[in-house]
Amino acid sequence: MSSGKHLGKGSSKPVLPDDGKLRLFSMRFCPYAERAHLVLNAKKVPYHTVYINLTEKPEWLVEVSPLLKVPALQLPGEKGEPSLIESLIIAEYLDEKYPQNPLLPKDPLKRAEDKILLERFSAVTNAFMKILFQSTGLDDYWLALEIFEKELVKRGTPFFSGDRPGFVDYMIWPWLERLAVIGFILEDSYNFDAKRFPRIAKLIDLLKADDVVKSFYATPEQHIEFWRGRKSGNTNYDLLA
Amino acid sequence: MSSGKHLGKGSSKPVLPDDGKLRLFSMRFCPYAERAHLVLNAKKVPYHTVYINLTEKPEWLVEVSPLLKVPALQLPGEKGEPSLIESLIIAEYLDEKYPQNPLLPKDPLKRAEDKILLERFSAVTNAFMKILFQSTGLDDYWLALEIFEKELVKRGTPFFSGDRPGFVDYMIWPWLERLAVIGFILEDSYNFDAKRFPRIAKLIDLLKADDVVKSFYATPEQHIEFWRGRKSGNTNYDLLA
Known part of the structure; x- marks a missing residue:
């Protein structure tokens, strides 16, 4: 299979x-x-x-x-x-x-805090869908992502889970992997700012080098190609097959 | 307080x-x-x-x-x-x-199944809100509730958690407690059918007699009174104070 x-x-x-x-x-x-x-x-x-x-x-x-x-x-x-x-x-x-x-912490409070954080990630996923299908919502996307930038500052660790990737990191990664798709959709107005999101930018670099992430990775070009097809009503599911 | x-x-x-x-x-x-x-x-x-x-x-x-x-x-x-x-x-x-x-089972599979069931409960809560604010969606409400009726049949126990109330039971109870509000909003078209929902009807009776539920219970009349106020733009939060 x-x-x-x-x-x-x-x-x-x-x-x-x-x-x-x-x-x-x-x-x-x-x-x-x-x-x-x-x-x-x-x-x-x-x-x-x-x-x-x-x-x-x-x-x-x-x-x-x-x-x-x-x-x-x-x-x-x-x-x-x-x-x-x-x-x-x-x-x-x-x-x-x-x-x-x-992947999840054992401590009930830390578990709950990670789950609340992921609940808040729906602001990112919702903004992502709005960008994809209505070509609007970029400001909302950055605002939502800022919650995660600030949380990394607060936690003071490279990953949400500490010194190695854990639950929150892997659960949000698929959308970070697709950042380039926003660039493709919005073209010139796309403005990911590594100065505004230094921790997220670093997290992306670190996760790209992680073996688990590498085990199921698609390149920005591949994601863009997939979305180009989907937007034109001709989705190529088997692009990587 | x-x-x-x-x-x-x-x-x-x-x-x-x-x-x-x-x-x-x-x-x-x-x-x-x-x-x-x-x-x-x-x-x-x-x-x-x-x-x-x-x-x-x-x-x-x-x-x-x-x-x-x-x-x-x-x-x-x-x-x-x-x-x-x-x-x-x-x-x-x-x-x-x-x-x-x-309240939640210890077995990971049973925990996951209870959580999926509660995820599906959002169909009930969404239909409830639609009824309250748009006076439509009764059919959707009963269809969603049917998932829970069937699940009780499948589990073969009076409560979702077995012979005593547990996580799913307490998590869905607040909406069962408010069934009468639907009757108030929709009046004559409200048609809760205990023949269609015998297990849910029994569950409601059992939960009404449960000490935990009784510790935070409001009557149908009180819920209706609250919603009457809310619908008229004059919410009486302190109705039970």
Whole structure:
């Protein structure tokens, strides 16, 4: 299932080996799905990926993801082979189930503070979508990102989790990886300012060099290419296949 | 602080005793705030309540809840007296911090499934708001509630958590307590059907008799009275004070 081809309407449901491995239903350019890939890779948990064409979804998707969402993580080792949805819930499940390379802090207060921070990240993701589909909202985007710049100053560490990447870092990374897409959409008005966001700029450099991030990385050019297609109504899901 | 009076614009910040007790900033009729009260009461954690007038918020609210949201739970025992926001994050924090009367399951899969279920509850809360402010959306409300009816059938227990109320039960209760408000808004078209929702109907009866629910209960008439005021632009926050 690692050919990277996205399965769509009319496709046969893939027959996966009965090896008990987790099954991640994903889309290669979905930032939410990327969160699940990152956590699985950070944990070195072996899994099968099934990529889904989100424009023309396969009829069998409902069997593994009743709301037709990705990411969906199917657990063949559990009774009834249940599936989990919602990227943050999947990520926290994996962190609790697989203790190696722990991502969320153990302290209840620190956990809660990281979750509140991620809740506030929706201001960034909302502004991102507005830029992509309405070509407005850049100011809102920078304002929302500033919350994270300030939080890094407050925490006084290179990563949100300290000296190495953790939960917040991986959960927000997919949008940092896509910063160039904003530049593509807004062209001349795009003005990422490393002086305004020195900690975020540094975080981006550090994460780009992180093995987990590198395990599921697409270049700015690839993201732009994907969005160019999507904007023109001709989404090329298999760009990296 | 238990007089129940809501503090508004121009009010002095209440001076609370330096007793280390948690401080809950709340509004008596806010269903999200009710979640925090229920968990605190379920855990028998002593706390101070400060009720906030949400129409004319006190100037000092920003000090304890920077986004001016309720519920906000301030933790005077922790360094810097931090505040937590977001009802589900507050509830999970309390459940992790205070192990007595555990509410979420310990098993990572069951925890994730309960969280996904609560994520889906937003369809109920969204439909509720639509009914309140646009007088439409009743069909959507029943459709969303049906997910919960079916889940109770699937789980085969009176409560979502088994034989006694737990996390999901207390998190959804505030909206079940307010069912009568829908009847008030929609009048003749309101058609809660206990035959369509036998498990939910039974759950409501059971929860009404639960000591934790009783510790923060308002009657249908009181909720209707509150909403009658709110709809007419004359919100009476202190109805129960």
